[in-house]
Amino acid sequence: MNIFYPLEIFAEFIVYSVLNLIEGSHLAESLVFIIADLLKIFILLFVMIFLVSYIRTYFKPEIIKRKFNKNNISYYFGASFLGVISPFCSCSSIPIFIGFIEGGVPLGITFAFLITSPLVNEAAIAVLLATVGIKATIYYVISGVLIGVIGGLIISKLKLEKYVEEYIYKIKSKDSVKLKETQKQKVDFAFEQVKSIVSKVWLYVIIGVSIGGFLHGYLPEEFISDYLGKGNIFAVPMAVLVGVPLYSNVLGTIPIIESLISKGLPIGTGLAFLMSVTALSFPEMVILKKVIKVRLIAIFVLIVTIGIIINGYILNLLL
Amino acid sequence: MEIKILGTGCPNCKKLFDNVINAKDSIDSKIKVKKVEDMVEIIKSGVMSLPGLMIDDIVVSYGKILSVKEIEELINNKK
Numbered sequence: 594m595n596i597f598y599p600l601e602i603f604a605e606f607i608v609y610s611v612l613n614l615i616e617g618s619h620l621a622e623s624l625v626f627i628i629a630d631l632l633k634i635f636i637l638l639f640v641m642i643f644l645v646s647y648i649r650t651y652f653k654p655e656i657i658k659r660k661f662n663k664n665n666i667s668y669y670f671g672a673s674f675l676g677v678i679s680p681f682c683s684c685s686s687i688p689i690f691i692g693f694i695e696g697g698v699p700l701g702i703t704f705a706f707l708i709t710s711p712l713v714n715e716a717a718i719a720v721l722l723a724t725v726g727i728k729a730t731i732y733y734v735i736s737g738v739l740i741g742v743i744g745g746l747i748i749s750k751l752k753l754e755k756y757v758e759e760y761i762y763k764i765k766s767k768d769s770v771k772l773k774e775t776q777k778q779k780v781d782f783a784f785e786q787v788k789s790i791v792s793k794v795w796l797y798v799i800i801g802v803s804i805g806g807f808l809h810g811y812l813p814e815e816f817i818s819d820y821l822g823k824g825n826i827f828a829v830p831m832a833v834l835v836g837v838p839l840y841s842n843v844l845g846t847i848p849i850i851e852s853l854i855s856k857g858l859p860i861g862t863g864l865a866f867l868m869s870v871t872a873l874s875f876p877e878m879v880i881l882k883k884v885i886k887v888r889l890i891a892i893f894v895l896i897v898t899i900g901i902i903i904n905g906y907i908l909n910l911l912l
Numbered sequence: 913m914e915i916k917i918l919g920t921g922c923p924n925c926k927k928l929f930d931n932v933i934n935a936k937d938s939i940d941s942k943i944k945v946k947k948v949e950d951m952v953e954i955i956k957s958g959v960m961s962l963p964g965l966m967i968d969d970i971v972v973s974y975g976k977i978l979s980v981k982e983i984e985e986l987i988n989n990k991k
Contacts, residue, residue, distance in 0.1 A: 653961065653974075685922070687951070688951060688962055689961070691960075692955050692960035693960075760952070769958035769959065770971050772973065
């Protein structure tokens, strides 16, 4: 059952009854799509950001870093999971990265966090869930966590500790204080996060949904299947190579991917593109440069890029 | 009393800074307010989630933007 059915009925009602547009026309089809999508996206953004922010209040990296002290596989999953719930922007993942290394967390586990942190985030989960659907969203989260875990394990095996800047190992931090928080403070924090993220992204979402809606109504069906369908073996790496340097707003990108998927773009290719847009960004590399040597950054970029491409192929085979 | 805001210049850190200024002006404008933007200094204090807040070199909050009211309470508790 489609729980969003009432929203679609509502969108149709607005377009056909209130605006009085003719059923079946390109403009009307696009508008129904845009209105229904926007309603779904904003409802889910609210719910997901609230939930994840609330969960986050129970997992403070300051406290967790003392536990991730052994090269144990479960800590790779733990760090990758922390990456999923960690905040939205890359400016907050670098201090956690440094704090982990300084706190004695093994490099591989630290990278499991660093890889997943931008790769999977709650806002993207919300928009994917609202547009592409639950199956693709689950694959997105699970494969994102796995890319982080496997990437971290590879970096651990390669023994790259010497490519971390010396001064990081010399920092001696004070023990972090555990701060008491009341339930009310946790809930207030989660609301605050909803407000702050939605106020930052709403415009990109509207732009993305409008472009997606336009494509939905006007893009010919054959276009995608002819050029980017499963028949084209190079579609996944091409999508990733376009996506990596593209540092656009991911939330605006998802509705566009949605409409391409509805026109026949394989889901694996769509998710590969989505992940490549978010996973690696130029500003993040610039900050990382202060912390790790270029060689390790290059290995990191390579592992993530190849991971996303392989994942795209696997998902295309599975779905 | 000295209040330090730990943050690398992200929008959230600026917002916390503004809130701190508002809060201290309403209590005692002589309280010193300082920004700590150096990443190593921030990590040394044990804070990883930004922005963080210290009063007299003790961490009182991290990872969230405190409201003016919350900061006022913290200042009054420390006095």
